[in-house]
Amino acid sequence: xxxxxxxxxxxxxxxxxxxxxxxxxxxxxxxxxxxxxxxxxxxxxxxxxxxxxxxxxxxxxxxxxxxxxxxxxxxxxxxxxxxxxxxxxxxxxxxxxxxxxxxxxxxxxxxxxxxxxxxxxxxxxxxxxxxxxxxxxxxxxxxxxxxxxxxxxxxxxxxxxxxxxxxxxxxxxxxxxxxxxxxxxxxxxxxxxxxxxxxxxxxxxxxxxxxxxxxxxxxxxxxxxxxxxxxxxxxxxxxxxxxxxxxxxxxxxxxxxxxxxxxxxxxxxxxxxxxxxxxxxxxxxxxxxxxxxxxxxxxxxxxxxxxxxxxxxxxxxxxxxxxx
Amino acid sequence: xxxxxxxxxxxxxxxxxxxxxxxxxxxxxxxxxxxxxxxxxxxxxxxxxxxxxxxxxxxxxxxxxxxxxxxxxxxxxxxxxxxxxxxxxxxxxxxxxxxxxxxxxxxxxxxxxxxxxxxxxxxxxxxxxxxxxxxxxxxxxxxxxxxxxxxxxxxxxxxxxxxxxxxxxxxxxxxxxxxxxxxxxxxxxxxxxxxxxxxxxxxxxxxxxxxxxxxxxxxxxxxxxxxxxxxxxxxxxxxxxxxxxxxxxxxxxxxxxxxxxxxxxxxxxxxxxxxxxxxxxxxxxxxxxxxxxxxxxxxxxxxxxxxxxxxxxxxxxxxxxxxx
Numbered sequence: 168x169x170x171x172x173x174x175x176x177x178x179x180x181x182x183x184x185x186x187x188x189x190x191x192x193x194x195x196x197x198x199x200x201x202x203x204x205x206x207x208x209x210x211x212x213x214x215x216x217x218x219x220x221x222x223x224x225x226x227x228x229x230x231x232x233x234x235x236x237x238x239x240x241x242x243x244x245x246x247x248x249x250x251x252x253x254x255x256x257x258x259x260x261x262x263x264x265x266x267x268x269x270x271x272x273x274x275x276x277x278x279x280x281x282x283x284x285x286x287x288x289x290x291x292x293x294x295x296x297x298x299x300x301x302x303x304x305x306x307x308x309x310x311x312x313x314x315x316x317x318x319x320x321x322x323x324x325x326x327x328x329x330x331x332x333x334x335x336x337x338x339x340x341x342x343x344x345x346x347x348x349x350x351x352x353x354x355x356x357x358x359x360x361x362x363x364x365x366x367x368x369x370x371x372x373x374x375x376x377x378x379x380x381x382x383x384x385x386x387x388x389x390x391x392x393x394x395x396x397x398x399x400x401x402x403x404x405x406x407x408x409x410x411x412x413x414x415x416x417x418x419x420x421x422x423x424x425x426x427x428x429x430x431x432x433x434x435x436x437x438x439x440x441x442x443x444x445x446x447x448x449x450x451x452x453x454x455x456x457x458x459x460x461x462x463x464x465x466x467x468x469x470x471x472x473x474x475x476x477x478x479x480x481x482x483x484x485x486x487x488x489x490x491x
Numbered sequence: 492x493x494x495x496x497x498x499x500x501x502x503x504x505x506x507x508x509x510x511x512x513x514x515x516x517x518x519x520x521x522x523x524x525x526x527x528x529x530x531x532x533x534x535x536x537x538x539x540x541x542x543x544x545x546x547x548x549x550x551x552x553x554x555x556x557x558x559x560x561x562x563x564x565x566x567x568x569x570x571x572x573x574x575x576x577x578x579x580x581x582x583x584x585x586x587x588x589x590x591x592x593x594x595x596x597x598x599x600x601x602x603x604x605x606x607x608x609x610x611x612x613x614x615x616x617x618x619x620x621x622x623x624x625x626x627x628x629x630x631x632x633x634x635x636x637x638x639x640x641x642x643x644x645x646x647x648x649x650x651x652x653x654x655x656x657x658x659x660x661x662x663x664x665x666x667x668x669x670x671x672x673x674x675x676x677x678x679x680x681x682x683x684x685x686x687x688x689x690x691x692x693x694x695x696x697x698x699x700x701x702x703x704x705x706x707x708x709x710x711x712x713x714x715x716x717x718x719x720x721x722x723x724x725x726x727x728x729x730x731x732x733x734x735x736x737x738x739x740x741x742x743x744x745x746x747x748x749x750x751x752x753x754x755x756x757x758x759x760x761x762x763x764x765x766x767x768x769x770x771x772x773x774x775x776x777x778x779x780x781x782x783x784x785x786x787x788x789x790x791x792x793x794x795x796x797x798x799x800x801x802x803x804x805x806x807x808x809x810x811x812x813x814x815x
Contacts (some may be wrong), residue, residue: 196590227562227591231601234558238551266520267551273744274773276600277555320747321771420597423644447645449598451775 169248169296171210176243178236178284179205180229181221189365191225194391194421197365200226204233206284208292210248218292222284223472228277235281238268243285252293255316259286263318306346310335357385357415361404364389368403375407384412387443391418394433401437410438417443419471424453428460441467493572493620495534500567502560502608503529504553505545513689515549518715518745521689524550528557530608532616534572542616546608547796552601559605562592567609576617579640583610587642630670634659681709681739685728688713692727699731708736711767715742718757725761734762741767743795748777752784765791 185191186198193199203221210216224232242262243251251258262282263274272278294304305313310332319328361374375386388404390397404414416439422430427445434442442461446453448471458468509515510522517523527545534540548556566586567575575582586606587598596602618628629637634656643652685698699710712728714721728738740763746754751769758766766785770777772795782792 195588196594198590199594200591223594225591225594227589228559228595228602231555231558231562232595234555235552235601238555264519265551266522267524267549270520270523270547270549271552271556271604272596272600273771276596276602277559278552278600280595321774321777323747324776423647447597450645452648453645 169252169293170214171212171248171296173208173243173246173248173251174211175207175209176236176240176285176288177207178233178240179207180233181205182226182229186226189363190360192363192365193389193417193419194364195419196225202226202229204229204236204281204284206236206288208243208285208288210292212296214296216292216295218288218290218295220284220287220289220291222280222287224280231277232280232284235268235277236284239265239278239281239285243289248289248292248296251289256318258289259316259318260320262286306342310339355385357387357413358383359387359389359417361386362388362400364392368400371400371403372407375404379408379412385415385440386412387415387417389419390416390434390442391421391430394430397430397434401434405437413440414438415440415443415469417471418445420444420447422446424450424456427457431457431461431466432464435464435466439466441469443469444471493576493617494538495536495572495620497532497567497570497572497575498535499531499533500560500564500609500612501531502557502564503531504557505529506550506553510550513687514684516687516689517713517741517743518688519743520549526550526553528553528560528605528608530560530612532567532609532612534616536620538620540616540619542612542614542619544608544611544613544615546604546611548604555601556604556608559592559601560608563589563602563605563609567613572613572616572620575613580642582613583640583642586610630666634663679709681711681737682707683711683713683741685710686712686724688716692724695724695727696731699728703732703736709739709764710736711739711741713743714740714758714766715745715754718754721754721758725758729761737764738762739764739767739793741795742769744768744771746770748774748780751781755781755785755790756788759788759790763790765793767793768795 180202181204182200182202185201191199191201202224204224206220206222208218208220222232239262242258242265259282262285263269263279268278274282290301290304294301297304299307313335314328314331317328317331319326319331358378361378362371366374378386386404386408388401390401401414401416408414414437416431416434418427418430422445424446427442431439431442431445442457445457445468454468454470461468504526505528506524506526509525515523515525526548528548530544530546532542532544546556563586566582566589583606586609587593587603592602598606614625614628618625621628623631637659638652638655641652641655643650643655682702685702686695690698702710710728710732712725714725725738725740732738738761740755740758742751742754746769748770751766755763755766755769766781769781769792778792778794785792
């Protein structure tokens, strides 16, 4: 049972100088300082529990997100936690649809990132009060409660509340076994940490070799700045990981549509599972065109952390984040 | 000839309590305080000219946009104005694609609004140095220079640079006559100021009557909160303006797709020219569905100030803004 009234929200601008080592670098973000707006919420309950939530940033501009979190804080302060979690969809909509604030970005950009940090903090507090990690809170949740947390408003073309409920209800079968399997074997994940764009070939080789030893079977490589570099780097990685392991590629929005198709045709020989963010995240039809063009090459298209629909899922994904 | 190095950028949070009178209110923004982040740039030239640019906000969150303007300021400071206007597209891309800042909203939301305020200030300074208003600067510009200011990167499906150039070159014919006509007769515009959602019927009647007397022939009414209210208000306006004048409607993103079609079928009897922002600005295919469904009723669909493509055009539109 959740308890307490939100009595305090604080937010910090936390930065790490990752650009110094080229960590996190890609074709569009060449010098990122992986950073975060870090939100902590507290209640007046006597358990002393705090909810912590972050939203990821690349350094500059974190102060803008911090500013937006403070602008949204009044929607959280003095609320009973049980009222929030009792109508999570309504709480989300209140944050995302503030009559004045929504103008500067309804469900996008800075306001959306700030909303995510706050929602993450609420999920964290909720889970802590229930005495479990967030994933377990979600797994144990009644399907009807779970779908009631999601805002389906703009995604009904793709997924309705009824469909989602049906999927979750069917998923109850075998759930316990899957949970045990996950606890025993871990959750499937891939690593991006070996192949940032700013890494030297030596570093790439060394990190991929180590990751392979550590048991990784899926690897992501950043591409899109220079085709010759990409070919050399992909060959190097395939040489280390072999032909059977999975390789993904990520262009981080670098190309236009014809460029994406042409470039990936050249990289197809390295058997990528998918190309992530080949073009502008706003160009939905462009993604469809690229996707169709790459089908004959056996390459899929993935979108990135920035997508337009299902904003709730963005927050969930960031709670359960495995790798960038 | 433009001159000087940008030596100072200042930005103010300017607010007006318009919500007190219901001015600016619509179905989604019920209590807007029409406000602005107000940017002023200065150069080291001895002419003393300053460039002023605003980006429009609804009150809360203006401080977030101000914060973002300050985060972008280093892209402007210490630049020669002639280098900026000599490669306006490049300047735009530099602002919009800052490797760290773009993460918090590439060409959307707060960062985009902040970019717009800065670009507007540059246009203003450029025009002032040329001794003309911005519209005249654009009108007098060689078509090739004009298209070179626009970033076509993500809109080539709709409009290529070559197409735009051809359109502008064809438009040179009769340009002088059109300019003289515009100066003599004014530029076509419509008024929204009569029919904000929060206005009483009496106020609506009084303002529409006055606007009609003042020579307005096109009127926009806010709809979408309550169908019965909408019907009563639209009838009242049609009674005042008569059947021949143009009436537009604006739902400000209030509906989902089926709701939009149903609602507008009910309001079709008032002969609206278009419905603006019937649903989420992100739902492009939803807009297409609504548009197709309303064709038989003779109602068009307009998007609003928030659209995804042609970001340069957003800034231009806001420079040449007639009415919200």
